[in-house]
Amino acid sequence: MATRVHIPAPGPDRKEIVVRGVAASPGISIGPAYVYRRESYREDLREISESNVPEELGRFDRAIAKCERDLAKIIAIAREKVGEESASIFDAQRLMLRDSAIYGSVVNAIKRDRVNAGYAVEKVMNRHQKVMEASDSEYLRERAQDILDVRDRILRHLRKGKALSKIDPNHIVVSENLTAADVVLFSRRGVLGCAMDFGGPTSHVSIMARSMSLPAVVGLHGVTDRIETGEMLILDGIRGELILSPTLTTLERYRTRAERFQRLKTEEKELVPLSSETLDGHRVRLEANLELQEELPMLEEYGAEGIGLFRTEILFLMEGKLVVPEEAQFEIYKKIVDVVAPNPTTFRVIDLGGDKLLPMGHREHNPFLGWRGIRILLDKPELLMPQLRAILRASAFGPVRIMVPMVTEVGEIKAFRERLEEAQNQLSERGQAYDANAEVGIMIEVPSAALLADRFAPYADFFSIGTNDLTQYTLAVDRGNDLVADLYQDLHPAVLMLIRRTVEAASGHGIPVSVCGEMATNLRAVPVLIGLGVDTLSASPVYLPGIKRVIRAMKRSEGRMLASEALQSQTAQEVAKRLDKWLDEHACGLGFYLEGAQAEE
Ligand code: PEP
Ligand code: MG
Secondary structure, X not given: XXXXXXOOXXXXXXXXXXXXXXXXXXXXXXXXXXXXXXXXXXXXXXXOOHHHHHHHHHHHHHHHHHHHHHHHHHHHHHHHHOOHHHXXXXXXXXXXXXXXXXXXXXXXXXXXXXXXXXXXXXXXHHHHHHHHHOOOOHHHHHHHHHHHHHHHHHHHHHHOOHHHHHOOOOOEEEEOOOOHHHHHHHHHHOOOEEEEOOOOOOOHHHHHHHHOOOOEEEOOOOHHHHOOOOOXXXXXXXXXXXXXXXXXXXXXXXXXXXHHHHHHHHHHHHHOOOOOEOOOOOEOEEEEXXXXXXXXXXHHHOOOOOEEEEEOHHHHHHXXXXXXXXXXXHHHHHHHHHHHOOOOEEEEOOOXXXXXXXXXXXXXXXXXXXXXXXXXXHHOHHHHHHHHHHHHHHHHHOOXXXXXXXXXXXXXXXXXXXXXXXHHHHHHHHOOOOOOOOEEEEEEOOHHHHHOHHHXXXXXXXXXXXXXXXXXXXXXXXXXXXXXHHHOOOOOHHHHHHHHHHHHHHHHHOOOEEEOOHHHHOOOHHHHHHHHOOOEEEEOHHHHHHHHHHHHOOOHHHHHHHHHHHHHOOOHHHHHHHHHHXXXXXXXXXXXXXXXXXXXX
């Protein structure tokens, strides 16, 4: 397990320090640190010229309008879900936004003192907060924290995009925590890698880093406080290490290692045109997990036979919006289908909640066990219906599958199918085309769905096993918590048993099964999954050649034998040991991906 380490403060005498974390996205980066503190809202004073005053007032007013929109959504949700009392707190926050004592004072400060809006907001609101905190009235003292929440919300909107533009590409971003959306923006900006204090191997920020081929290490326990921007770092996303103040010898060693990794990636490209088939002629379909349109060219580059999982919610999260109009969604989905056809595109309907927090600041104590996935969609037809219509309309242009996340009971999939029929009827009434036979699949990612897979099967055209969630819910290990990352084991016999049960139910009903969780990228797991009878593996495109390498090195009969041994094992470690031995003997050149990175040296 990653342990808390004491790291001396940076300075000229600091010795090389290796901090162990969790490998989140493979690759090696060498470069200076950029320490990104998302939550520090210290606003520097900037004097502005008289001609810039209207622009600054405009920025402030737009930020207030955005806060009003955020809070209106939060109030609606709070009212519906947690009751009037908590809604009234947010209502009070909303009223503060245009309260003349605050709004008027900020406007005055911008006009009179000619200071930037951020500085004015911080100054005015800090002053109010202090007055309230010192008040005799208990009510006012309690509201003091609300002032700070409102201040931070305004500053966040004022700053959006600004922090990003300060980041120099060619740096390794070091941060306490990032969101999946941050990783996309950083990657587009050309940063070298990401190191984070928090996070687990299948948290969405890690998945996103892998999708963007951005080396990342998470779960580094407070490392951010000990690093200064500009300090030299080595980030090893294969072993899950961050090296501070590396010596020249270490730097040299890692440059060679980075080159070797690149070479391996290039060599893997040779596998792309080859068939994904075992030595005894069994075909395994390889599809791609995608989150963004810009990843589409990777399908051909890495030989994907379609999209096995398109995480549509990422589109929403990137826009920071909860509701994207049907027409805008349709345009995006159609573009994707146009590129992917004649292969299929599997659109997973919006899967918000968990570590993909709703963009309106909704908070729960236990979000992974809370309002997530299909639960939100059935509660909020205004989210589900436009999306269903948009996906259905895209199905007129090529093969489309629709996939439902977080299903835990049969009633949910029945209700979902009713909504789908409703969406089809609406389109028919409008005279708009769609494929009435677009397949509907259920994600098996909760033990109840795996255990009762035979009851779910009549309502599904396919199953897709989401091992990221299935592992966390089976083993009671939060997928994003680095403190328990060593307990997060997708090769645990209990997880394997649930996969077997799912496959058996599917084959009994003649429907196919895929695995679209990160387990498909765990090269050790590949022979076992195939041995268990999984038909398709879906993963970030860059992983597909490596997966194919293992498939082409095995016989299906060996997979069955390994699966049967694994199911009888007592622990995940036992399973891993057996599989490592098999991989060592059968699939050469994988050392880098397994802990055997050491074997390379
Ligand atoms: C999963 O849970 O395995 C999955 C593919 O969905 P997500 O990672 O988006 O929760
Ligand atoms: Mg999931």
